Structure formats: C-alpha cells, structure tokens
Amino acid sequence: MSTNINKIAVLTSGGDSPGMNAAIRAVVRTCAYHNVNCLGVYRGYQGMIEGDFKEMGPRSVNNIINKGGTILKSARSKDFMTAEGRKKAYNHLKKANVDALVVIGGDGSFTGAEIFNKEFNFPVIGIPGTIDNDIFGTSHTLGYDTALNTVVDVIDKIRDTASSHNRLFFVEVMGRDAGHIALNTGIGAGAEEILIPEEDLGLDRLLESLKRSKESGKSSSIVVVSEGDKTGKNVFELKDYVEEHMPEYDVRVSVLGHMQRGGAPSCFDRVLASRLGVKAVEALLEGKSNFMAGILSDKIVLTPLEQAIKGHFEIDKELIRVSDIMST
Template identity: 75%
Template sequence: MSDKITKIGVLTSGGDAPGMNAAIRSVVRTCAYHNIECVGIYRGFEGMMEGDFKDFTARNVNHIINTGGTILKSARSNEFKTKEGRAKAHNYLVKKGIQALVLIGGDGTFTGGMVFNKEFNFPIIGIPGTIDNDIYGTNFTIGYDTAINTVVEAIDKIRDTASSHKRLFFVEVMGRDVGHIALNAGVGAGAEEILIPEEDLGLDRLVESLKRSKASGKSSSIVVVAEGDKIGKNVFELKDYIDENMPEYDVRVSVLGHMQRGGSPSCFDRVLASRMGVKAVESLLEGKSNYMVGILDNKMELTSLNKAVKGKSKINLELLRVSDVMTT
C-alpha cells in the first residue's frame, strides 16, 4: 500500500440513512488500523468550506454502530456549487493536512465530489448512503434494508386497522425516481397493489384490480404507492378517484414520510457499512480515486463515480411478476 496518504477526511452529505454512523465508524477504525489519521468533517460540504473539522480516533466512534442518523450531521450547500466555494473548502483541507476524502451520500454528494476531484485532483472515494437504493454500481445502498423493514412494520400495523374497519389504505413510501422500497416492502407486506414510477398501472386498471379483490372476498386492501408514481399528481388524488369510482370502500391515506429514514440500522446495513468503510479507506491507500464502493454479488467492487451518477438502477422484473401473482 502507498505511504503517501497520512490523513483522510470523512463526511456525510444529502439525506441521512440508517447505517451512516456504522460507515463513519468503519472509516475511522480502518484508518486507525493502518496508522492513518482521520478527520471528521461536520455538515457535509458546508462544513468543509468552514473548516468544521474534528480529529477522530477509534474511541471517538464507540457505541455508534447501532444508532440512526449521522453523528457528523448533514447539510446541502449551494455555495459549494460555486468555484469560489470549492476553493474555500480546498484551502481548509490543505491547511488541516487532509490528503484524501471519503464521501458518504448519494448522487448529489458524488457529483460534488467529482467536480472537486477534477478541479483539485483531490483523491476521493464514495460510499453510497441512501434509503432509495437508486445508485448504479451496487446491489444495495446503506440504509435501504432498514427502510424497507420500517415500511413493512408500518404496513403490518396499518393492515390491522384496515381489516377491522373494512378500509382501503393508500400507503405512500419514499421513492421519487425509483420504486425499490415500494416494490420490496409491498411484496413483503402482502399489499394488494404496488404503484411505482417504472410501471404505469393506470387509474382504470387500478380500479379493475381493486374490484377483482373485492369480488374475491377481500373486505380491505393495502395499496403501496411510491411518491414518484405517475398515475396521479399525488396519493390524495388517487384517493379522490377511488372515492368517486368505488364508493363501497372507506378510503384512507397514510404517508410514512421521514420515519423511513430513522431508526437503528438493521444487521445487514451495519455489516454492509462496515465492509464499505474498509474498502473505501484501503482503496485510497492503494492510490485509487474517483470511485464508489459497491456490493455486487456479495463482493466489494469499485465503480467510477461518473458511472454511479449517470447510470440507472434497475427494478427487479422477477419481483414485479411475483407481485402480480401474489395479488391474485
């Protein structure tokens, strides 16, 4: 391994995701293992432009593997999008002696990192932390497993009420551009219908599907809706349409919102974050830069940040068919 890098900075940026703290812990302890100094950068790129740094040792990250959110905090920064803002950040990094960065976040974080790398030739490795699982180059992102388990638990509880009162519930989950959460949680929770951005079910087909469910003897139904679904303008418009066309249903809406981001990370996310943190630091020490760490076929692999940002994660077509079969 190269002996050129002696100090690495780590930050979290964008939306928080369960498991980010486990990734921070892994980065810090991998640095300690290789006798490398580690610096925590608070509030993402915003903190980097203000020199909001703290020296981290292995002891600074005790008892955080099981906690949600991010101890380094997160923020979105418009100033970092300017050349002047990035130059300010670079000056603080040089002043602190930081020679490489590990960025934990999503495509916005990686885009900022790529620009920064291009302007200053600054070594960067990305770790995908986002509950949407929408990053190309990895089967799973940190936080996704925890989020779908949170959604399934919520739907299980909603179903108790739906069954007791013979109601139809539209349950909106996160997923502006992709339907991974809705599809997997919907299948796992036994939803009668799953609406995702990748598949335009259509209002008429939705009504027909619900009528078939009703005719088969179902007195209540759960429809899981990704927030980016294209059928209606929003989940409340869907409710109004069903109210008009299926008055026999008592229709309710439950928007799970930011509860999907919180909570203690699952074992899967803790292990994934730990593996990614080790791979990120050791990749920097091997002289690699401008890559994202990902898990593909249970192996840690590197994908260029450019591909990670521009590529598109694909929905599981086999799971779509499973969903259709299960709603019979």
C-alpha cells in the same frame, strides 16, 4: 499500501440514512488500523467550506454502530456548487493536512465529489448512503434494508386497522425516482397493489385491480404507492378517484414520510457499512480515486463515480411479476 496518504477526511452529505454512523466508524477505525490520521467533517460540504473539522480516533466512534442518522451531521450546500466555494473547501483541507476524502451520500453528493476531484486532483472515494437504493454499481445502498424493515412493520400495523374496518389504505413510501422501496415492501407486506414510477398502472387498471380484489372476497386492501408514481397527481387524488368510483370502500391515506429514514440500522446495513468503510480507506491507500465502493453479488467492488451517478439502475422485472402473482 501507499505511504503518501497520512490523513483522510470523512463526511456525510445529503439525506441521512441508517448505517451512516456505522460507515463513519468503519472509516475511522480502518484509518487507525493502518496508522493513518482521520478527520471528521461536520455538516457535509458546507462544513468543509467553513473548516468545521474534528480529529477522530477509534474511541471517538464508540457506541455509534447502532445509531441512526449521522454524528457528523448533514447539510445541503449551495456554496459548494460554486467554484469559489469549492476552492475554500480545498484550502481548508490542505491547511488541515488532509490528503484524501471519503464521501458518504447519494448521487448529488457524488456529483460534488467528482467535480472536486477533477478541479483539484484530490483523491476521493464514495460510499453510497441513501434509503432509495437508486445508485448504479451497488445492489444495496446504506439504509435501504433498514427502511424496508421499517416500512413493512408499519404496513403490518396498518393492515390490522384496515381489516378491522373493511378499509382501503393507500400507503405512500419514499422513492421519488425509483420504486425499490414500494415494490419490495409491497410484496413483503402482502399489498394488493403496488404503484411505482417505473410502471404506469393507470387509474382504470387500478380500479379493475381493486374490483377484482373485492369480487374475490377481500374486504380490505393495502395499496403501496411510491411518492414518484405518476398514476395520479398525488396519493390524495388517488383516494378521491377511488372513493368516487368505488363508494363501497372507506378509503384512507397514510404518508410514512421521514420515519423511513430514522431508526437503528439493521444488521445487514451495519455489516455493509463496515465492509464499505474498510474498502473506501484501503482503496485510497492503494492510490485509487474517483470511485464508489459498493456491493454486487455479495462482493465489495469499485465503480467509477461517473458511472455510479449516471448509470441507470433497472427495477427488477421478476419482482414485478411476483407482485402480480401474489395480488391474485
């Protein structure tokens, strides 16, 4: 391990996700294990600009592995998008004798980290934290598994009502640019149809699918819709369209919204956060920088931040085929 890094700062940025606290805990305790000081940065890049720091030790992260959200808080910083703002952040880090930085967040947070690294040659490692699972270089991002379990649990409850009243429910889940949540939860909850940004089903095909379900004897249906799906302008337009063409259905809409972000992280997310936190700190101590720690084939790997940001994570075509078969 390198000896020229004596203090590492950690921050969470962008939208919160379950597992961020577990990752903070892992970073802090790995630093302690290697006799490196650790500094917590409150409110992401904005806190870095303002010098909102706190020394962190092993006991300061007691009892947070099971908590959702982030104890370091998160904020989106317009100031950090400016050269002046980043210079202030750099000056505060140097004043606090910080030698390297761990950034827990999504592609926007990684973009800021990459620019910061290039401008000041400041060592940085990213940990992917976003429920959308839309980061290249890792099969799972922190919070994704927890979000899947949360959504499936809610859809199971909605199905009880749908079955009791012969209703059709459109359930909108998060996923502005990627349909991973919708596709996996749709299969896991037995949805009759799944609408995702990567596959434009079209209104006519949606009606055909629903009619087939009706003809096959299904008295109720669940359609899982990713918020970024382009089949209609929004999920409420889908509802109006189906009601107009299939008046026999009593149609309802449920937008799950931010409940998907909250809650205690799953065991998978807690273990993943711990592994990624250890890898991030040890990569910095080995002299590596401008990488993201991720997981591929159950192995912890490093991917250049630029690739993580710009790489395209393909939707699993086999899962789409499985979905088509299961909706028969």
